[in-house]
Amino acid sequence: MAVTLDRDEARRIAVRAQRLDAERPTGIVPLVEDLTFLQLDPTAAIAPSADLIAYTRLGATYRPEALVEALETDRLLYEVKAMDDPVTPPFAMVRPVSDLGLHLDRMSRWPERLSGAQAWLEANDAFRRDVLALLRDRGPTLSKDIPDTAVVPWVSTGWTHDQNVTRLLELLQGRGEVAVAGRIGRQRTWDLGERVYPAGIEVVPEAEAARLRDERRLRALGIARRALVGDAGEAATVEGSTLEWRVDPAAVGLPFAGRTALLSPFDRLVHDRVRSQEVFGFEYLLEMYKPGSKRRWGYFALPILHGDRLIGKLDATADRKAGILRVAAVHEDEPFAPEARDAVRAEIDALAAWLALTPEYAS
Template sequence: MHELTREQARRIAVRAQLLDAERPGDVVEVAEQLGAIKIDPTATIAPSELTIPFSRIGWGYEPGQLTKAAETDRTLFEFDGQFHPVSLLPMMWTRMKGRPLRPATIEYLDANARFRQDILAKLRADGPLLAADFEDTSVLQRGNESGWYGNSEVPRMLELLMRIGEIAIAGRAGRTRRWDLAERVYPKGLPAFGYDDAGLALEQRRLQALGIARQKSSWSGVGEAGEPARVEGSSWTWRVDPEALAGLDDDPGGRAAILNPYDRMLFDRPRLKELFEFEFVLEQFKPKAQRRYGYFVHPILVGDRFVALLDAELDKKKENLVVTAVHELTELDPDEREMIDAEISDLAEWLGVPVVYVGER
């Protein structure tokens, strides 16, 4: 059982997420360590798949790297709303193909067997294709109760066939996905894994990305990967990545980082509160009158502390990064303010626009 101070635990978490002073060199290195880069169209500043790499690499990050890695080099692949490194594909594809299906899903696939084969045959003949290129020949419809689908069953069937490993996303036309047979998108000769072994390997990679996580937490999905640890002041039993422990004394120092609300660092809210004493509430889905900080504020990390929230928006018409507020969660000293201002300036330089402050600062 490893005994860690809270500061050591935070340092492990920050470093695992590539948010310390030692920046990675490119987007593939970011994806290899994080395991996933979230894709989301909300772009008050820029979409998450762009700001997440920027938070690690800095102003030198070129967004075209992501498209090249996913569509040309095939070092990344898109699955279920995230970009993943291809090193995870053998385990993930094993889990896709062996995924236990709910009775309702089995019923849907059985009833729509012809529809399923129509999609696969069209891809085989003409792929890659957009969802709009397919005819809806479904027999059983599920409707649009969730609000995510239109009247056509095509998007639902495409998503389902992706999740069971039969088709894959070959690229994008703008923000619209292109679909093809998985065997034509994914590399050939992938290492073989058993279903359970693949699950254990994925748990280890999730722990690598987090550094430290609560044992058997549904938020983290690390299971019993790594080694057990206790953290000063916490009653939880933790799992810690042995490699993160080995590098604990080799500390490159901290820096300021502006995080997209969908950043992996923020996903595990209970861990965020327990280790960082930070309660993050995304106000995107709250009525305007109930918002305290703003529609889509970006948390600001300085060193191993969340110290502020950035309320800012890219004004594409005026070509400015408009900063409405930097909400301080704790009193900032002059050095912290300077680091935050510098990171905001770097963000604006990366966007190719000047910074305009219009509110509290």
């Protein structure tokens, strides 16, 4: 029998799973372990996505330096481009080292599913050996400082065309031979995987690891479409939805206390647009790639969470030179109640304070 959920309960399960309820997590590493990853994106209209996502959970005590320290000093988190995961789009992310063993077996066979990549690696095996030897000798190195000795260039209709060094590094990262050791500004430094990843990680066989990854993903989402989490958790029906859902049974029926948060456009609470519509009744689209005249909510509008509801979008930009958080508009999906309007205003002011900016509201 499927678990039957009304939409209020489904929303609360999702919010609580993403650590956006009133009980805040205690630090950046436990947070990433709960979420399973933080997406990295260079767009910083407000703040880099990973930092904004962390701030919305941890609050004003969060400092971006803590994320860098966990990545580059403590080695409790690691950066990867998720080309090895058929469920996750190929963007850069931070994952917890505690989950690394769930990926290593699959990574060892990478890139068996990526068309043309295996043949390209085989044709450029000498190039691969050159890069590994250089990293072994030099340690952490920027890609621009690695000679391109490819025999066969990488061919693509996109930006990766003829970007042989970067493409090789990302493919070798996908199978664990190299890893991101740190960053200098926005540029990654690369080293051998054996020097970045801790020794002694237990490798979980892929058949078991795939099941555990689905369970971890569902725990982080609370409730998800079956297509994203397989048979993890229990089958569920959601009031007003005809889709197949899976729910984390441990998340059902728990008490809920909400709060107000301004979310990154890349936040996992809103990333699945189908779930946003079906469960939250929330319409959203990142409009940064649209011409200004065609934007409804703004270049980098932040979804607004209030309690267990997504109630609007904030159009704001951090003007760091002027020291101002410019608030162009607060778009209310439905007219805000006075309590919600006050809470959203307080959260905007708190975000500005965390950014060390002064909020400036459009008249």
